[in-house]
Amino acid sequence: MNRPSHIYPVALALLAVLLLAGCSGGVHATTWTTLLLHDGTLYVADLEQVRALDAETGQEVWAFPAKPDLSQYGPFYTVTRLNDELLMVTSYESTGGIFSARYRGVLRALSLNGGQLAWPQPFIADGEFVAPGAAGDGIFVIGNSNGNIYGLRIEDGTLVWQYTARSRVWATPLILSDTVYVASLDHHLYALDLQTGALRWLFRAGGAMADRPLFLNDTLYIGSFDHNLYALRPADGTEVWRFTGANWFWGTPAGGGDRLYAADVNGNVYALDAATGQEIWRSRVQGTVRLGPALSPDGKRLLVASENGALFGLDTADGFVLWQQPGQGQLGAMVIGGEQVYVTRINAPQRVQAFYVENGRPVWSYPPQQ
Amino acid sequence: MWDLLILNPMVNLLLLFYRLLGHQTVLAITALTLVVRLVTLPLTLKQQQSARRMQELQPELIKLQKKYANDKEALAREQMKLYREAGINPLGGCLPLLIQLPLLYGLWQTIMRTLAASPLELVRLSQNIYSFIPGLASLIPLQSRFLWMDLGQPDPYYVLPILVVVTSWLSQKILTPPSMDPRSAAMNRQMLIMMPLMFGFFSISFASGLSIYFIISNLVTLLQYFVTPKPQPVPAGAAEAPKEPERPKEAERPKERVRPPRTARRKRGRR
Numbered sequence: 039m040n041r042p043s044h045i046y047p048v049a050l051a052l053l054a055v056l057l058l059a060g061c062s063g064g065v066h067a068t069t070w071t072t073l074l075l076h077d078g079t080l081y082v083a084d085l086e087q088v089r090a091l092d093a094e095t096g097q098e099v100w101a102f103p104a105k106p107d108l109s110q111y112g113p114f115y116t117v118t119r120l121n122d123e124l125l126m127v128t129s130y131e132s133t134g135g136i137f138s139a140r141y142r143g144v145l146r147a148l149s150l151n152g153g154q155l156a157w158p159q160p161f162i163a164d165g166e167f168v169a170p171g172a173a174g175d176g177i178f179v180i181g182n183s184n185g186n187i188y189g190l191r192i193e194d195g196t197l198v199w200q201y202t203a204r205s206r207v208w209a210t211p212l213i214l215s216d217t218v219y220v221a222s223l224d225h226h227l228y229a230l231d232l233q234t235g236a237l238r239w240l241f242r243a244g245g246a247m248a249d250r251p252l253f254l255n256d257t258l259y260i261g262s263f264d265h266n267l268y269a270l271r272p273a274d275g276t277e278v279w280r281f282t283g284a285n286w287f288w289g290t291p292a293g294g295g296d297r298l299y300a301a302d303v304n305g306n307v308y309a310l311d312a313a314t315g316q317e318i319w320r321s322r323v324q325g326t327v328r329l330g331p332a333l334s335p336d337g338k339r340l341l342v343a344s345e346n347g348a349l350f351g352l353d354t355a356d357g358f359v360l361w362q363q364p365g366q367g368q369l370g371a372m373v374i375g376g377e378q379v380y381v382t383r384i385n386a387p388q389r390v391q392a393f394y395v396e397n398g399r400p401v402w403s404y405p406p407q408q
Numbered sequence: 409m410w411d412l413l414i415l416n417p418m419v420n421l422l423l424l425f426y427r428l429l430g431h432q433t434v435l436a437i438t439a440l441t442l443v444v445r446l447v448t449l450p451l452t453l454k455q456q457q458s459a460r461r462m463q464e465l466q467p468e469l470i471k472l473q474k475k476y477a478n479d480k481e482a483l484a485r486e487q488m489k490l491y492r493e494a495g496i497n498p499l500g501g502c503l504p505l506l507i508q509l510p511l512l513y514g515l516w517q518t519i520m521r522t523l524a525a526s527p528l529e530l531v532r533l534s535q536n537i538y539s540f541i542p543g544l545a546s547l548i549p550l551q552s553r554f555l556w557m558d559l560g561q562p563d564p565y566y567v568l569p570i571l572v573v574v575t576s577w578l579s580q581k582i583l584t585p586p587s588m589d590p591r592s593a594a595m596n597r598q599m600l601i602m603m604p605l606m607f608g609f610f611s612i613s614f615a616s617g618l619s620i621y622f623i624i625s626n627l628v629t630l631l632q633y634f635v636t637p638k639p640q641p642v643p644a645g646a647a648e649a650p651k652e653p654e655r656p657k658e659a660e661r662p663k664e665r666v667r668p669p670r671t672a673r674r675k676r677g678r679r
Contacts, residue, residue, distance in 0.1 A: 068528060183525075225546075285534060288534075345531060
């Protein structure tokens with residue numbers, strides 16, 4: 039009669055293990071998902087699958103793999119367009135059993151038209167590929183959580199060069215001509231030779247840098263966790279000016295004409311003079327802002343996404359919040375195409391959504407809302 | 409409220425330790441663990457003493473269980489009487505544990521968040537750092553390389569998980585005195601196996617920095633056990649028990665019989 043009481047500690051221990059290990063089903067995302075827009079099609083790394091969606095309607099064109107199979111592929115986090123035929127997708131896959139704890143970053147090239155595997159073998163590396171890479175002049179460049187920056191040949195995925203930073207690389211590289219600029223959490227922005235990976239110069243900020251620099255008016259602009267936004271000369275990394283915000287600058291600033299727009303993680307949105315760093319206006323949105331703002335093609339609207347899932351439309355003239363669209367789950371990426379803005383979400387039933395830039399009205403969702 | 413009262417102070421304290429201890433994450437985790445253990449020391453001592461006293465009452469409790477096997481009400485009444493007479497609260501061991509749990513959970517969360525192995529964790533950390541302490545934000549991310557490990561990732565060679573299991577087992581073993589009640593003894597045996605395995609599983613699954621915390625915490629428990637004085641056993645019914653009779657004075661004591669030397673005994677035997 040007393041025996042069943044002995045199983046209570048065992049049951050409690052197992053329950054605790056399950057709860058704390060997060061074995062509650064579904065994909066346990068470690069980072070955000072991204073998307074890109076090309077020729078009327080959205081390509082989305084949507085955890086279980088990479089999907090091509092019609093940008094007008096949200097209809098699925100193809101998916102890789104055809105059926106979700108997390109034991110073999112994924113979760114998928116990023117997509118990069120390599121050229122007019124190929125797409126690069128990254129995933130973070132376990133190479134062992136439940137007790138192995140050995141996860142590796144995997145790069146696969148897929149055809150843009152149909153999503154078939156294009157390389158004979160995937161490129162596998164220790165460490166997670168957090169951000170999309172960049173492609174230029176036959177080379178694909180991407181950094182990972184182990185601090186490695188890889189230069190791969192686009193046509194077959196062979197490694198051309200490798201550069202190791204002192205800490206994690208969570209930023210998408212920026213390729214300008216024959217130089218690739220990569221920011222690292224080790225407080226450095228590296229300028230590397232695109233073909234060889236040789237270091238040209240490095241710039242040290244006061245804090246980590248987690249996203250790609252913006253190139254505007256022959257200047258690089260990049261935010262740092264030291265609360266500063268830096269303007270640098272691309273040729274040698276010389277600092278032109280710096281602007282100090284209220285907290286970390288994580289996302290890439292947006293820019294148009296002579297203006298620069300940036301948001302810190304406290305939700306402060308700044309409009310600055312791109313040439314001098316002088317503040318023009320300052321606005322505020324609710325929530326933590328990690329993603330860089332996006333500027334509409336006409337330059338009239340600035341879209342800001344917060345980690346609580348809300349999307350805000352600001353007037354670029356004065357920073358007034360014209361509309362806000364609440365949403366579920368964290369926003370992963372935001373791309374403006376014409377009159378619409380497309381976003382990805384994690385931890386939400388609707389993974390991809392389209393809204394009108396002008397007023398924030400929803401256009402479609404994927405998967406479609408019931 | 410949780411962040412304000414527990415998480416933020418701990419995160420910032422960890423970052424301060426990190427800065428003071430030469431950007432050594434393991435040392436910072438160790439220092440923070442020691443501080444939290446020091447803060448909770450009065451509670452853990454009370455908990456240990458309560459557990460020990462409960463254990464000393466086991467024989468009496470078993471007697472009561474046998475005596476009132478068919479009368480649960482009487483058993484409960486007599487048990488409470490026994491606890492009252494011994495001057496202990498049967499829940500006295502739980503309360504300190506309950507008070508400590510938020511702090512220990514906060515410590516766990518602090519380590520996971522500051523190591524921030526994933527971007528999602530790092531972005532949350534941005535809201536935990538005090539902006540009025542200059543330079544803390546620049547410490548992010550913490551130096552995560554330690555020996556062969558990335559402290560933000562599980563140990564690939566399972567050295568830390570094994571150490572976690574061994575130290576958890578040892579601390580569990582010394583904190584669980586032998587029980588005379590077969591049911592409690594069986595439960596203790598189960599816990600002695602399950603708890604270390606559970607911590608070992610966490611160690612395999614989560615950041616190595618958390619394993620460092622487990623190991624330091626277990627070592628502190630062991631150290632605490634061996635250096636703190638053991639409480640004197642309180643006999644059941646001590647409150648009403650008559651005082652021990654005083655030892656008679658030297659002059660009144662009967663003289664001890666002096667044993668004759670061996671040679672004399674032999675001689676007596678021969679006679």
